[in-house]
Amino acid sequence: MGEIVLAFDIYGTLLSFEAVIHELKRFLNDDARARTVAQTWRRYQLEYTFRLNSMGRYLTFLEVTRNSLLHALDDTGTSLVDKEIEHLMATYNRLIPFPDVEDALNQLSAFSQVTSVIFSNGTRGMIANCVESSTVLSQHKSFFRDVVSVDEVKQYKPAPAVYNYLAKCVGRNQSEMKDIWLVSGNPFDIAGARNVGMNAIWVDRAEASWVDKALPDVKPTAIVHHLGGIVDVIKQQLSL
Template identity: 45%
Template structure:
């Protein structure tokens, strides 16, 4: 568990976080299956992420739901925590490198941005509408694709 307190980021993360931080209409949060205290420690103690931890408005975990991703209830909980009603779920962008998170968020009605680090393309066909809304190998490029998708208006 101590290794989680010294995680490093990919080289493209800093530029992506700068872009996110400069977007006034965004409310970025960390959303995790981990326990809140563990995730907080990991973010704060990370040499790479710690200095940029203030970019995130909140750390939301599934602790209160007592279910794990990709269960729809956890994404509904996320939406509630960020102040969105069901008709506003498409205003939420879940960004992940985990296919289960992409399919889970899409199944719950959210937009999903997939960080395809391997560059092999989307291969999960479990859910008919489970294909990522946008994808890229780099997080900084993914942020541009999201912005293009919403036509320059961060939501």
């Protein structure tokens, strides 16, 4: 194990939802509506994970993803036939990495003091499908030493249990939480990691500023505007 563990979130961090919007546009012939359905789908997907956590219940992320799609379709008054719904679900298995991912992973491979893992709400199957279907990710498979899925804990981010499980998987104890650096585009994930004492780099591609106030005193350790920005954060951390 290196001195720093980088734990990469995938949905909204390594993988973009543009493929979903693209497929919805094909079915709906309406760009604005396609974007609304995609956003609503993602919103319910996350809301469901938070609510399941709250209720002490668990359904796999595959089930959550399907259920939240059906809710989003109802909510936006959008009719799709079963075949189209299955097609959208399949799209979720071949989401495309953001354009900045390949270069960032190439650069990060150079750091021998860094261990990288994937850390996701997705099931192992969903994660594997996305990695296999992406040329960039499949070529960098060895860059990721491990895949940590919340499915093994049966709770979702930002439950402390899933970050603690991540720590266990990468061989870190309570006093070493700061060695783990979450990399995520999702503010709730950043706050969740900081809540248990991890460091967290927020990938703010939209260059919005940090406005999340669920825990108003919690801020990301660092903010980058593209994934390659992590290189400088690590160099500084390792005093290189």
